[in-house]
Amino acid sequence: MCGIVAYIGKRDAYPILINGLKRLEYRGYDSAGVALLNDNDELNIYKTKGKVSDLESFTNDKDINGHIGIAHTRWATHGEPNDINAHPHISRSGNIALIHNGIIENYLTIKKELQNRGYEFKSSTDTEVLVNLIEDVQLTQKVDLFEATRIALNHVNGAYAIVLIEKGHPDTLIAARKGSPMVIGIGGDEFFIASDATPIVGMTSRVVYIENEEVVKVRLGEELHLKTIDDVEMTPYIQELQLNLESIEKGGFDHFMLKEIYEQPTTVRDTMRGRLHADLGKITLGGIFDYEKKILNARNIIIVACGTSWHAALVGSYLIELYAGIRVKVEYASEFRYRTPVIFPDDVVIAISQSGETADTLAAIEIAKDKGATVLGICNVIGSSISRVTDAGIYTHAGPEIGVASTKAFTAQVAVLTMLAIHIAELNGHLPKSRIMELIHELDLIPQKIQTTLERSDIVKDIAEEMKDCHNAIYLGRLQNYPVALEGALKLKEISYIHAEGYPAAEMKHGPIALIDNDMPVIFIATNKSTYEKVVSNVQEVKARHGKIISVVTEGDILVKEMSDYVIEIPDTECTYAPLLATIPLQLLAYHIAVKRGCNVDQPRNLAKSVTVE
Numbered sequence: 001m002c003g004i005v006a007y008i009g010k011r012d013a014y015p016i017l018i019n020g021l022k023r024l025e026y027r028g029y030d031s032a033g034v035a036l037l038n039d040n041d042e043l044n045i046y047k048t049k050g051k052v053s054d055l056e057s058f059t060n061d062k063d064i065n066g067h068i069g070i071a072h073t074r075w076a077t078h079g080e081p082n083d084i085n086a087h088p089h090i091s092r093s094g095n096i097a098l099i100h101n102g103i104i105e106n107y108l109t110i111k112k113e114l115q116n117r118g119y120e121f122k123s124s125t126d127t128e129v130l131v132n133l134i135e136d137v138q139l140t141q142k143v144d145l146f147e148a149t150r151i152a153l154n155h156v157n158g159a160y161a162i163v164l165i166e167k168g169h170p171d172t173l174i175a176a177r178k179g180s181p182m183v184i185g186i187g188g189d190e191f192f193i194a195s196d197a198t199p200i201v202g203m204t205s206r207v208v209y210i211e212n213e214e215v216v217k218v219r220l221g222e223e224l225h226l227k228t229i230d231d232v233e234m235t236p237y238i239q240e241l242q243l244n245l246e247s248i249e250k251g252g253f254d255h256f257m258l259k260e261i262y263e264q265p266t267t268v269r270d271t272m273r274g275r276l277h278a279d280l281g282k283i284t285l286g287g288i289f290d291y292e293k294k295i296l297n298a299r300n301i302i303i304v305a306c307g308t309s310w311h312a313a314l315v316g317s318y319l320i321e322l323y324a325g326i327r328v329k330v331e332y333a334s335e336f337r338y339r340t341p342v343i344f345p346d347d348v349v350i351a352i353s354q355s356g357e358t359a360d361t362l363a364a365i366e367i368a369k370d371k372g373a374t375v376l377g378i379c380n381v382i383g384s385s386i387s388r389v390t391d392a393g394i395y396t397h398a399g400p401e402i403g404v405a406s407t408k409a410f411t412a413q414v415a416v417l418t419m420l421a422i423h424i425a426e427l428n429g430h431l432p433k434s435r436i437m438e439l440i441h442e443l444d445l446i447p448q449k450i451q452t453t454l455e456r457s458d459i460v461k462d463i464a465e466e467m468k469d470c471h472n473a474i475y476l477g478r479l480q481n482y483p484v485a486l487e488g489a490l491k492l493k494e495i496s497y498i499h500a501e502g503y504p505a506a507e508m509k510h511g512p513i514a515l516i517d518n519d520m521p522v523i524f525i526a527t528n529k530s531t532y533e534k535v536v537s538n539v540q541e542v543k544a545r546h547g548k549i550i551s552v553v554t555e556g557d558i559l560v561k562e563m564s565d566y567v568i569e570i571p572d573t574e575c576t577y578a579p580l581l582a583t584i585p586l587q588l589l590a591y592h593i594a595v596k597r598g599c600n601v602d603q604p605r606n607l608a609k610s611v612t613v614e
């Protein structure tokens, strides 16, 4: 949902801004722009439809001098992606340039008021309205830009992370945020501002995360000056950045997505490190230690999430109910926030989010908090908004996920939920100690089994060749493999643009079976032991209608294997752990199909990594 980056210091701003945009491009990539204030106090703005590389070509023969600048990569909300709607936007006088991530919900009302007073607008964006509102406040109330920004933001509804530069002020950046993320890097004699820490890595390790409704003046030679939009002075809290360069680079892989798929033996191990003690047969989850009683006494556990995180939540609900015997409801955060949900103060709400910035999930958290529920977070991005607004939480520790299609974050979320389910069972005695020991011992083997799954996945390339021209696909699974089917279908849709549906296998006969013919690939996740025979019957039903059968089975399988056109074998494990393995070949399948179709795997059309708007 748009990436913003800004620099002020002694160095040339342009290369730092471009490099920062490239690292943020996963957030949006339909247009890009930069504004630089050169040493003659000229404000040069360059923007273009397309990617950051297009912006670079566009600026080839332009004046890119300056030691202060702001830059933006866009995921369009208001107005189509084109040169005019691209950021930065400039105020009527031409003195102020602004970049923005978020949505100003009441921008039409503000626009009308400004138009009535003679303002004209070139773009269809809410951002152009905001920069003019700020300038209007500055002129009418005779205040500086910092104060004008603070006052103007009191008239604004919605979400924003903004940075402004102003002619005549080559030593100052003004920034503010609400809803959309923002971090400031503090160097020796320079500052960086960005949507997340990736553009700052390698520049400085001292960072300040700006809180909601805070405005900041970043001035060379001075401390950060931080205020709330209500005019309350705040003290910046400087933290040490825990991110290294290696973790945000491709490391020899063609795409981030492939790198992230192959990282999973390590990332799942990292998720469990220090928490799963196979030798002691116990699990410790330090982040939620103070809330264990609340969890044990929970009337319901409600999990809110979106997209892939919602699929992980479904796996989690299955595990928590099975192991711990507590009722779990899984909700789309976007629905939950608008449908007057019944929540009791003794409910525990768990918000799952890779980015920790998803607007719908944040809104769902607010509702749960208003109703007095305990709210826990499962996030990947350290210091993200969700990790800060929840009562407590568990980080997934999967490392930065740059590919827009989520892969390693999913397995990390499932690993956390698996540990959580076993841990609750440990605490409430729902499972005997011997069974807990078995589960812990087997979970400890999962990273190695993910490695084996990856090594056995060569067949996926042949399946991708077979499927690359298909128009539709159906994914079927039962119990905890149903979310795996949903996730497999989502991955295919997102990056290859092939229409795909995931269903509980037994639901096929209630409708989707009408779609089966010899052009329809049907992907079965057929690893469950308890429902194995049922799935075998479903495979037969597809075979009888000449569907192409691709199956993910447990090693040693005979029945499904015989009926399938293609088979992917995963190592034997607890049937409840199958999602941690069976998802891997489905990620690879989507990846190879997308590559064969010439799609942009890491930046699929219309998508953005972090959905910070509704």
Ligand code: M6R
Binding pocket: 306, 307, 308, 309, 352, 353, 354, 355, 356, 357, 358, 361, 404, 405, 406, 407, 494, 607, 609, 610, 611
């Ligand atoms: O950052 P979050 O986990 O909250 O994001 C939720 C979804 O937007 C995300 O999972 C999305 O569905 C991905 N593109 C899936 O690959």
